[in-house]
Amino acid sequence: MPGLIHVVDDDESFRTAIGRRLKLAGYDVQTYASAQELLNATPDDERPGCILLDVRIPGLSGPELQTRLIASGSTLPIVFLTGHADTPTTVRAMKAGAEDFLTKPISSEQLIDAIERALARQSAAQAQRRRLDIFRVHLGALTQRERQVFDLIVRGRINKQIAHQLGTTERTVKAHRHQVMEKMQAHSLAELVSIAERLGMLDASDD
Known part of the structure; x- marks a missing residue:
């Protein structure tokens, strides 16, 4: 299932390495050094894709970016990938609708599995929204x-x-x-x- 993966991480070497791994797996990749860069880019959430998001990044943190995206109506699934996992942050992120919470370092297999699950959920949610739109037209x-x-x-x-x-x-x-x-x-x-x-x-x- 191809898709566009948005990688948000302030570590340039990590962004390069992850980008390479994802491209080898057949994905398109867009990288951002900060949460604000992603917000400025206003990614298209109709296209298959997900956000691979670090927790601790300068400026707006990963969870804060998640809150902003939800408030803006974005439906792009979010997979957190962090070197600093703690239970309260994990619980908050998952309750807010994060698809997964992964800890660095991570194997390519684990990463791809998480992304595939995120893309599958996005696809199902989009199909549901389309059905709802059709029902509204019929109701009208x-x-x-x-x-x-x-x-x-x-x-x-x-x-x-x-x-x-x-x-x-x-x-x-x-x-x-x-x-x-x-x-x-x-x-x-x-x-x-x-x-x-x-x-x-x-x-x-x-x-």
């Missing part, structure tokens, strides 16, 4: 009445209850229900409920 195509029927269906209301609540006939509700299933491209009630959950239409207080 519903009429106001179809949207009301959708809201009630996914909350477990039967046609008779929906007809009573909306002041219409069961026959009309059935027609709207059919349109909702068609437009949302759902093949079952369970699938429709799943779509509603992904769109954030249902929460813990829904009965």
Whole structure:
């Protein structure tokens, strides 16, 4: 799985060595001597890739860069690679969504494994976002009445209850229900409920 690896480390010899290893493994590599350099470059997070990030770097630290990137909406996975691993830093970084936390020196095999996992997770997350975008487009195509029927269906209301609540006939509700299933491209009630959950239409207080 090819990709662009962004290496952030203040040690020039390390950047050169890691860059060489990654290029040999078939990756494109971009290196940065500081966190600010990476921020200035605004890396494209739609392209397959990840950030290989040192913890202790002059200026903005690795964890601080992670916080900035998350705040900016970046979805590039981060693999920390450090010579100074301590438990609190590791725990904080992983809780914040880091893909992995590796300690120098590291074998090429360990490094490539971590990068492959990061790229696989990025790919899955992008596919999920694309599906969500499609669901939003479908939702936008519903009429106001179809949207009301959708809201009630996914909350477990039967046609008779929906007809009573909306002041219409069961026959009309059935027609709207059919349109909702068609437009949302759902093949079952369970699938429709799943779509509603992904769109954030249902929460813990829904009965």
